[in-house]
Amino acid sequence: MTVVVENQWIQRFTELNDSNEELNAHGKFFTCSYLLDMESVQVLIDMHEGKVKNINLDPGPLDAYDFAIRASEDTWKKFSMPTPPPMYHGIWAASFQRDMKLEGNILVLMQNIRCLTTQLEILRVSGIPV
Amino acid sequence: MTKAKFSPVLGRYVTIDVDGEEYKVFYLENGAGQPLVCQHTAGCHNHQWRGLLEDEEITSKYRVIAYDLPRHGKSDPPLNTEWWKEEYKLSAEFFVKFIVTLCDALELENPIFMGSSFGGNIALQLALHHPDRFDAVIPVEAADYSPGFYLDWWHHPHANASQVCASGVWDLMAPQSPDKDRWATWFYYSQGAEAFKGDLHFYSVDHDLRGKLEQIQGDKVKVIMLTGTYDYLTTTEDGRRTASQIKNAEFIEMVDIGHFPMSENYEVFKKYLEQALNSIQAVKA
Numbered sequence: 001m002t003v004v005v006e007n008q009w010i011q012r013f014t015e016l017n018d019s020n021e022e023l024n025a026h027g028k029f030f031t032c033s034y035l036l037d038m039e040s041v042q043v044l045i046d047m048h049e050g051k052v053k054n055i056n057l058d059p060g061p062l063d064a065y066d067f068a069i070r071a072s073e074d075t076w077k078k079f080s081m082p083t084p085p086p087m088y089h090g091i092w093a094a095s096f097q098r099d100m101k102l103e104g105n106i107l108v109l110m111q112n113i114r115c116l117t118t119q120l121e122i123l124r125v126s127g128i129p130v
Numbered sequence: 131m132t133k134a135k136f137s138p139v140l141g142r143y144v145t146i147d148v149d150g151e152e153y154k155v156f157y158l159e160n161g162a163g164q165p166l167v168c169q170h171t172a173g174c175h176n177h178q179w180r181g182l183l184e185d186e187e188i189t190s191k192y193r194v195i196a197y198d199l200p201r202h203g204k205s206d207p208p209l210n211t212e213w214w215k216e217e218y219k220l221s222a223e224f225f226v227k228f229i230v231t232l233c234d235a236l237e238l239e240n241p242i243f244m245g246s247s248f249g250g251n252i253a254l255q256l257a258l259h260h261p262d263r264f265d266a267v268i269p270v271e272a273a274d275y276s277p278g279f280y281l282d283w284w285h286h287p288h289a290n291a292s293q294v295c296a297s298g299v300w301d302l303m304a305p306q307s308p309d310k311d312r313w314a315t316w317f318y319y320s321q322g323a324e325a326f327k328g329d330l331h332f333y334s335v336d337h338d339l340r341g342k343l344e345q346i347q348g349d350k351v352k353v354i355m356l357t358g359t360y361d362y363l364t365t366t367e368d369g370r371r372t373a374s375q376i377k378n379a380e381f382i383e384m385v386d387i388g389h390f391p392m393s394e395n396y397e398v399f400k401k402y403l404e405q406a407l408n409s410i411q412a413v414k415a
Contacts, residue, residue, distance in 0.1 A: 083305055086359045090301020093362035096278070110289040113297040 006057050006129060013126045014052040022118050023050050030115040032108050035059065037070035038130045050115065057129060067104035069120075073130050075099055080123040091120065139183045141204075146235045148228050151211055155232060156204035157197035161189025164265070165238040166407075168196040169229070169245030169252060171271075171390060172333055173284075173295060173326025174318050175203025178246075181396030182403075192242075192407075197232060199225075201325045218328030222336045225252045226259055233263065242410060244403075246270035247389055248333040250355070250364070254372070257351045258342060266352035266410040268403070271361050271389045273368035274343055274375070280334040284327040291323035302389035304360035307398075315393045339372075348377030352413050354406040355381045360388035380409060 017023060023030065027050020036043040044059040045052065056063065069091060071079070075098055078088035087097040094100035102109060109116065139160045146153050158176050160183050170178045176196035183194050198205035207213040229252065233241055243264050245253045250272025257267045283298070285291045296319035303312050319326070346353065353376050357369030366383050373381035384391060384402045391399035 086304075087362055087365075089305050089360060090362075092298060093301045093360075096362045097365070106283075107286070107288055110283055110286065110294050113289075114293040117297050117300055 009126065009129045010055045010057065013122060014055065016122045016126055017052050017119060020118065020122065023115055027115050030112055032112050033065040034109070035065045035068040037068055038076045038128060039073045041130045043129065065104065066108040067102065067106060069100065069102055071098070071100040076128050076130060080128045082124050084124070090117070137184060144235055146231050148224070148231050151208035153200045153208055154206060155197055155200065157195055158183055159193060159195045160184065161193045163191045163193055165241035166192040166194050167233060167238065167241045167243045168194065169243070169249030170196070170199070170202065171247040171249060172329035173322045177203070178315070178318060178390065178393040180393070182392060185400065195236065199228070201328070202322065218324060220329050220332040222252070222255050222332060225332055226255050229256060230260055230263055240265040242266045242268065244268035244270065246392060248329050251276060251333060251337045254339055254346070255337065257346045257353050258339065261347040261350040264351050266354065268354050268356065268406050270356045270391060271358065271364050272355060272372065273364040274339040274372045276337065276364050276368070277334050279363060280327070280330045284330070285323040292320040295323050295326050296320040299389070302361060302363060303394045304358065304386050304388045306386045307388070307395035311394050311396070315390050318393070343372060343375035344377070346376045348379050352410050353379040354409055355379065356384055356391070356402050356406060357381070358384040358387035358389060358391055360386070363389060382406060
């Protein structure tokens with residue numbers, strides 16, 4: 001993926017997130033950082049009070065985050081379809097029934113579960129950078 | 131002045147005794163005919179059956195009764211015990227006894243029992259232990275065994291339990307279901323973290339009918355299982371496997387719907403429910 005395309009995806013995802021009515025209504029305390037591991041691409045998302053503070057598509061080995069959501073490229077592609085097929089339609093479904101793994105500080109994930117769920121569904125509009 | 135719109139659904143309390151414990155049970159009902167007794171899902175309440183309760187086609191043939199299990203909705207914990215001194219862990223034995231006692235108190239004849247999720251699992255237990263008390267059971271989103279959901283996250287003190295519970299079940303619903311109904315179901319789940327975990331003790335720990343399904347007298351109590359394709363807990367494979375081991379049982383796969391069919395998308399659920407009810411009536415004809 002070229003830098004230009006990467007930047008377009010980051011901009012698109014950020015706009016969709018920051019203008020999301022539900023996140024604007026409930027995201028006051030949505031402050032954390034997490035990694036989406038899609039095999040060939042890793043997305044480090046840094047959130048501050050419901051808004052995207054930074055997105056890093058080339059995180060280094062020492063870049064810190066609270067928790068990670070890891071799955072195969074195929075799983076993320078299905079997860080991000082406008083209407084995902086059964087068992088790819090959420091992080092619980094994909095963790096219980098497919099190859100998705102929730103790792104790191106799961107407490108932070110659970111503390112932000114409502115907003116995180118909404119934010120990941122934005123991938124069904126923005127697509128994924130893979 | 132605009133004329134008020136009254137629902138035909140009526141609510142009432144009945145007090146029953148189960149093992150010396152006194153329960154004031156709230157139930158909603160509408161319709162006339164064969165009783166169709168409805169159990170909500172774990173940690174929830176009878177409002178999940180709102181679509182069915184107001185469905186004129188169904189209630190013209192069936193007396194639909196949807197109750198709140200004790201500690202849920204408008205049914206309090208037992209009135210005469212210090213229930214707060216024990217952790218709530220629902221057992222199969224109590225659950226079965228409670229439902230039979232309630233049906234006896236309401237003097238229900240030949241009821242059909244229907245429940246979803248842990249309500250579906252208890253439907254299987256009722257078929258096993260009380261084949262003479264029920265005309266048929268409709269286990270929805272049920273299986274012989276459903277481990278893995280008795281989790282401390284449901285009421286972890288450092289997380290917002292209501293949001294963890296509600297969001298934990300969010301993707302038990304299908305993305306095709308209407309937003310307003312998915313969010314209503316989400317909202318129900320933001321209300322009862324303690325009951326949810328205690329209920330899941332039955333769902334994921336105490337309920338285990340592996341190796342016992344062949345003992346269900348399917349010639350006495352008709353079993354028709356319904357499972358949605360978006361249910362990640364009790365999958366269609368689980369439902370199909372379970373039904374295949376019960377004499378005369380039927381399995382119906384529900385497409386594009388999840389674990390809370392009656393509240394997440396009643397119009398879709400209704401098609402499958404009618405199929406099940408017609409099948410039950412065909413056996414009697």
